[in-house]
Amino acid sequence: MSIKTKPMTLTINNKPYGPIDVPEGLMMIDFLHEYVYLTGSRLGCGQGICHACVAIVDNPSGTSEEVRTCITGAHFFNGKKVRTVEGHAKVDEQGEVVELSPIQQSFLDHYSFQCGYCTPGFVNAATIFVEKLKREPIAREDLEGAISSALENHICRCTGYVRYYEAVRDVVLKTPGLLKEAVK
Incomplete structure (x- = not known):
């Protein structure tokens, strides 16, 4: 008996792949x-609960969304533009990292993680959040709740939440245009 493929x-990360024959029931985490x-996306719970596995899907409308790769079949991503944690940093011709993204750098600066297993999911969630603020800035007084909403589905087993939140807040506060100017 052979495995059916399509x-x-x-x-992925601005690099075209395919056409590749992929087993019909293969999960995206396994494809990646x-x-x-x-291998930056992590298989944590395998049930879509912890969000360590999320990848970013960039929609034609200019918006982006997190998709849990451990419970989503690879073929869902057919024809889509996907970003993984490996796609955020700037790299040179040899593939060496020359500059981390602002989120990645802030996570390092704030020592946001302990074991780092959940970090790829948090990086992707925070990246989507900052990109959304570039399109739709929010009032400063709404920032804490907005960060909570952006990161609330992600589980950190090492209790790194506070530092993740602080790192994201720091990026938002240091990046012009993400917050609405206060009305005087």
């Missing part, structure tokens, strides 16, 4: 790890 084509060797 061709799939997608873009086994087919394109991007």
Whole structure:
């Protein structure tokens, strides 16, 4: 008996892949790890609860969303533009990191993680949050609740929540245009 496959084509971190014959029931986390060797997304709970596995799907409308790769089949991503944690930093010709994204750097500066297992999911969630604020700035008084909403689905087993929140707040406060100017 052979495994049924279907061709799939997608873009991951601005690099086109496919068409690749992919088993019909393969989860995206397995595709990322086994087919394109991007292992930054983590298989945590395997049930879509912890969000360590999330990847970003960039929609044609200019918005982005988190998709849990441990419970979403690879073929859902057919034709889509996807970002993983490996796609945030700037790299040189040899693939060496030359500059971290503001979120990644802030997480390091704030020692936001202990074991780091959940960090890729938090990086992706925070990245989407900051990108959303670039399109739709919010009032300063709404910032704490907005950070909580952006990160609330992510589980950190090492109790790193406070530092993740502080790191995201720091990026928002240091990035012009993400907060609405106060009305005088």
